[in-house]
Amino acid sequence: MFRWFHKLASTKNFYRLAEIMTPLLAVACALLIGVGLYQGLFVAPTDYEQGESYRIIYVHVPSAWMSMFIYMVMAFCSLLFLVWKMKLADIVAEVSAPLGASFTFLALVTGSLWGKPMWGTWWEWDARLTSELILLFIYIGYMALRSSIENKSSAARAAAILALVGVVNIPIIHYSVEWWNTLHQPASITKLGKPSIHISMLIPLLLMALGFTLFYFVTMLLKTRNVILEREVNSAWVRERIKEDRL
Amino acid sequence: MGAAFLTLLKRDLTLAMRRRSDWLNPLVFFVIVVSLFPLGIGPDGSLLSEIAPGVIWVAALLATLLALDGLFRDDFDDGSIEQLLLSPQPLPVLVLAKILTHWLISGLPLVLLSPLLALLLQLKLQALPTLLGSLVLGTLSLSLIGAIGAALTVGLRRGGVLLPLLVLPLFIPVLIFGSSSVAAAATGFPVSAQLSLLGGLFFLALALAPWAAAAALRISAES
Numbered sequence: 001m002f003r004w005f006h007k008l009a010s011t012k013n014f015y016r017l018a019e020i021m022t023p024l025l026a027v028a029c030a031l032l033i034g035v036g037l038y039q040g041l042f043v044a045p046t047d048y049e050q051g052e053s054y055r056i057i058y059v060h061v062p063s064a065w066m067s068m069f070i071y072m073v074m075a076f077c078s079l080l081f082l083v084w085k086m087k088l089a090d091i092v093a094e095v096s097a098p099l100g101a102s103f104t105f106l107a108l109v110t111g112s113l114w115g116k117p118m119w120g121t122w123w124e125w126d127a128r129l130t131s132e133l134i135l136l137f138i139y140i141g142y143m144a145l146r147s148s149i150e151n152k153s154s155a156a157r158a159a160a161i162l163a164l165v166g167v168v169n170i171p172i173i174h175y176s177v178e179w180w181n182t183l184h185q186p187a188s189i190t191k192l193g194k195p196s197i198h199i200s201m202l203i204p205l206l207l208m209a210l211g212f213t214l215f216y217f218v219t220m221l222l223k224t225r226n227v228i229l230e231r232e233v234n235s236a237w238v239r240e241r242i243k244e245d246r247l
Numbered sequence: 248m249g250a251a252f253l254t255l256l257k258r259d260l261t262l263a264m265r266r267r268s269d270w271l272n273p274l275v276f277f278v279i280v281v282s283l284f285p286l287g288i289g290p291d292g293s294l295l296s297e298i299a300p301g302v303i304w305v306a307a308l309l310a311t312l313l314a315l316d317g318l319f320r321d322d323f324d325d326g327s328i329e330q331l332l333l334s335p336q337p338l339p340v341l342v343l344a345k346i347l348t349h350w351l352i353s354g355l356p357l358v359l360l361s362p363l364l365a366l367l368l369q370l371k372l373q374a375l376p377t378l379l380g381s382l383v384l385g386t387l388s389l390s391l392i393g394a395i396g397a398a399l400t401v402g403l404r405r406g407g408v409l410l411p412l413l414v415l416p417l418f419i420p421v422l423i424f425g426s427s428s429v430a431a432a433a434t435g436f437p438v439s440a441q442l443s444l445l446g447g448l449f450f451l452a453l454a455l456a457p458w459a460a461a462a463a464l465r466i467s468a469e470s
Binding site for chain 1: 395399400402403405409412413415416417419420423424427444448451455459462463466467469470
């Protein structure tokens, strides 16, 4: 088990594995998102309270899940990097940050689009939207710190510490924002019952969530491959591949 | 260990006392920012007293941030930080001494000055003890959390611009509980929940922040 782990952690082996995995995952991702979108937009029934506009959840909810899932991946990779000095983990954390920030941004934009017909305003200081906004700030801070330290190895370690500090703080921020929200929110805005979603609406949502996860893995693997090549451009195996023209 | 802590505390306080602008400027900033609000919003007393808790808290947070950049900067530039890294004493303890100094020269004066600003914004008198208490607990937490950001950015030439970006999102829980405790006290509600949560945040920060800041300081010093 440990040897397998160690082998995977070497950038050369990971590159080879990623090469095989990327097309497979990409096909699965396209299928899932295609079916999920069709089911969600055409097959799932209209909501009797929200009409057709509820269908934005098929993009909004998976994006919001991904925004948090990717931060967890980043924090886990940062821990692997700080403790076991695993270079691969640092690369995954590095390429994941912009992806996570994009999903967070997508969740904010779709949330705001949904808010216009539901709440009558583009922006409501709703607990979940506010936590997403703060999560976006945290992603931006992480990327800003990484890009402003010139020395690559200290940039990686400083960013890893920041990611771990963030992962301790995110639940605290989330719950304090929720508490703040219930304190200030006027009672006229009713929260929609989240768990009471009908199965015919839930299945497309789960398909989309899985599709989004695979999309993240595909883009993450592609970007990781790029960074591996960039960092190891002087190693023998990369040179050989360049010579044979198969990257 | 205790002796090293006290020595460092004494040295940093002496240095701070000799450079008055270091601790006076954030304090003046605090007063000016708060007095801008009546000018921007209008002198309506009831509105001012309603927003006073939030305004004082946000201003205190920004003033702490202003002083934060200098927390390790001078010692980093003249090489004292490297001496601290080489010393046989545990680094988190030394970092804690620096954080405490930072609080004594930036947080404590803010707390002491806050009743005056509460008066300017016509905050109700009954909220004053809560304001003081929440600011003591809150600014201590802000100094602790901010030290991580200061340690991460101390090696950068433009660290001062990056620092707010890193630490402001982390300050949000302290701001929420701090200002809502004052607001609750002003309207006569019990405040023990908010103050307990602020205390909890403080102890969590006290337990974790010195270690994170020490690790960050090592990275900054190596690059």
